[in-house]
Amino acid sequence: MEESVLTLGHVAVGYARQAILPDVNLNLRRGSFNGLLGANGSGKSTLIKTILGIIPPLSGRVEFALLDGRSVVLGYVPQRDSLDSIYLLSAFEVVLMGTCGRTRPGGRINLAEKQWAHQCLQETGADQLSRKLFSQLSGGQKQRVLIARALAARPDFLLLDEPTSGIDAAARQAVMELLRRIHTQQQLTILMASHDLPMVRTYVERVIWLHQGNVLQGSVAELLTAEKIEEILDLEMH
Amino acid sequence: METLKEIFDPNFLLRNSVYMSLLVGLACPLVGVYLLLRRLIFMGVALPQVSSCGIAFAFALHAWGVAPHFEGSEHTLAFVGSSLFTLTAILALSILERRGRSMVEGTLGTVYVLAGAWSILLLAKNPYGEHGLLDRLKGEIIAVSNSDLGWTFAAFALVVLASLIFQKEFMLVSFDREMAITLKKNVLFWDTLLFLLMGLTISMAVLSVGPLVTFGFLLLPPLTAHLLASNMRQFILGATAIGGVSALVGFYIAYRWDLPVGPTDVALLGAVYALALSAKRGLALLLKNRA
Incomplete structure (x- = not known):
């Protein structure tokens, strides 16, 4: 079974x-x-x-x-319109949020997690977007970044x-x-x-x-x- | 130049007022950033008013003889009243925020108008408290004792420290609450902590500079910084820097031309915002024409 x-x-x-x-x-x-x-x-x-x-x-x-x-471990990709464009977060910062589940409160995100976030962006073909503002990406680009963020949680x-x-x-x-x-x-x-x-x-x-x-x-x-x-x-x- | 030298002289009579302005200018934008990001600007209007109402209520207790009299009791009571009212209101409003935004807007409007009305009613029947509270409502920052300054510094230091240490958590629960839940974050705890820091900042600021100036520093520096910033770090640091510099320049202008400090600060912040907005729009137009 x-x-x-x-x-x-x-x-x-x-x-x-x-x-x-x-x-x-x-x-x-x-x-x-x-x-x-x-x-x-x-x-x-x-x-x-x-x-x-x-x-x-x-x-x-x-x-x-x-x-x-x-x-x-769950990975979640929400509807992209649910995220407010007022936040000046880069695509990389959005993906980095996916690693927060493994970082203790108040702790800094370590280098290994940052490299993992970059790897997730590469995995989804969005590594060239990492420094761009998330709010300024197209619908398809946002979706790739959100999938990378979900993968960053190692789901x-x-x-x-x-x-x-x-x-x-x-x-x-x-x-x-x-x-x-x-x-x-x-x-x-x-x-x-x-x-x-x-x-x-x-x-x-x-x-x-x-x-x-x-x-x-x-x-x-x-x-x-x-x-x-x-x-x-x-x-x-x- | 002479005025500047005078203001920064360690023996300057209004030295504590300069420091108090600077503290409010630096701390309020730091929590104002989250009010703007969470689209809770109305909360920034209502809470200082609620805080004022708390102070008026504390003064009324004093006048009615309900609260005990001792040296410095008025200030202690004002602090207790302001903090108690602000924290209760902010916790109640944060619960409403979780249920739906439209509900919050109506409630915030009601809270604002009722707090304003009750502040005036309590003042009208309190001949002792009227003078002190009116000064605060006008935003006069003149008589600041060393202990007031010390307590405000301690409270704001706590807020700045907590904001820096837990920025990652505050940003996560503000940007994507649902994602935070899936990452097993205690969203209720982080929301409550953030709102408590906001409440502490607002009640301490209102106690020192009144509701008008507090709201001005909560709102205008983050709005201006958001126009100019291209990332979150620039946004947060920019808002704090604009608040701090405007507080000092505002004090200089007020002292030089004998104006009330608080309203001068707010007017200056408004001018800086208008300037930044015009510059941004002008630049966008220029780039469009070139293209």
């Missing part, structure tokens, strides 16, 4: 005691690349934030497995909230190729929220489809067939 990294048992997800997804049961395998699909407002971001511990679940249990006897499990929304087709494909490479090379577990069905079909292995408060889970071959999509969309229209 394949090792699971995350289990959600009867989790109710929502805000202010109002459940958007009343009963989520999920099991994510270690090293799998999962796409989280659903229409706008279906609860994709809320589910990701609940898994990350940003929003507490209304009920149920969110359990991470121990990996080699230690807790799972076992990478969660991305709409990493390809609002960027042009070339940048979108570049981001997805980058994620595929990271997944293959580092064997990371990935959960990526998206409403871009063709993109998800091309790149991910397993799909979680949020549909009218229900959660459908399966492989791309099972869930993203023309008949199944038609069935789900038809249900949504009715």
Whole structure:
């Protein structure tokens, strides 16, 4: 049996005691690349934030497995528009934030961590952006820097909230190729929220489809067939 | 030149006032930077007013005979009133900030107007406190005792030290709270510490120079520095430098032309901001035309 990294048992997800997804049961395998699909407002971001511990679940249990006897380290790529452009932070400083989890409060970030941050920028093809202001980067460039920041945390499990929304087709494909490479090379577990069905079909292995408060889970071959999509969309229209 | 020599003479009568202006000018922009970054400018307006209300309340207790009389009791009470009101308000407002910004703006407006009204009401019924508090409201920085200066220095030194040591944590929870949670940072603790430092700075500054000047130094130096800076270090150091230099130049102008120090400082900060804004816009226009 394949090792699971995350289990959600009867989790109710929502805000202010109002459940958007009343009963989520999920099991994510270690090293799998999962796409989280659903229409706008279906609860994709809320589910990701609940898994990350940003929003507490209304009920149920969110359990991470121990990996080699230690807790799972999470890497998070938020929607880039959620970050305020008033901060005069360089791309490198943004990536360096990813290492803060390993630095004691009040301590200085050491040279090894700084070199690691540079390495993460190189990994995402954003090393030439390191001295530029984060707020002045394009959508695709910001996304690369945010992925580098998530990698700087040395994660076992990478969660991305709409990493390809609002960027042009070339940048979108570049981001997805980058994620595929990271997944293959580092064997990371990935959960990526998206409403871009063709993109998800091309790149991910397993799909979680949020549909009218229900959660459908399966492989791309099972869930993203023309008949199944038609069935789900038809249900949504009715 | 003669006036400058006089001001920096160790035997200058208003020596403590110069030092107090400089301390406020250096410390307030340091916490003002976070108010600007977290888009909590309204908090910077409301909190000095709340602090003033705390002082008025303390003076009223004194006048009503509720608080004990002893040497220096007025100042101690004012400090306690100012700190208590400011810290309570800042903690309550920080909880609201976590729930949603629109809610904060309405609440801050209400807090500001109520604190202003209560300050006046408490003053109106307090013949003893009126004179001292009015001086503070006007921003007169004349009678500063050695002990006042010492306490203010100690408090601001603590704020500067904590801001430097924990800058990484304060920046992380301010820039991306969600990321901080995923990194297992205690966001509530760091937010509370930052707000406590803000509260301490504001209550000490209001006690020394009044709400108008405090707000001026909280807001204008960071706004000016943000126009000119190209990274966070320049922004923070620039804001502090603009505050410190303006406090000294403002004192010089006020002393030379016999003006109240606080309002002179704020007017000067306004002029520096306008100058920086015009320079930035002019430069942008020039570069655009060349291109």
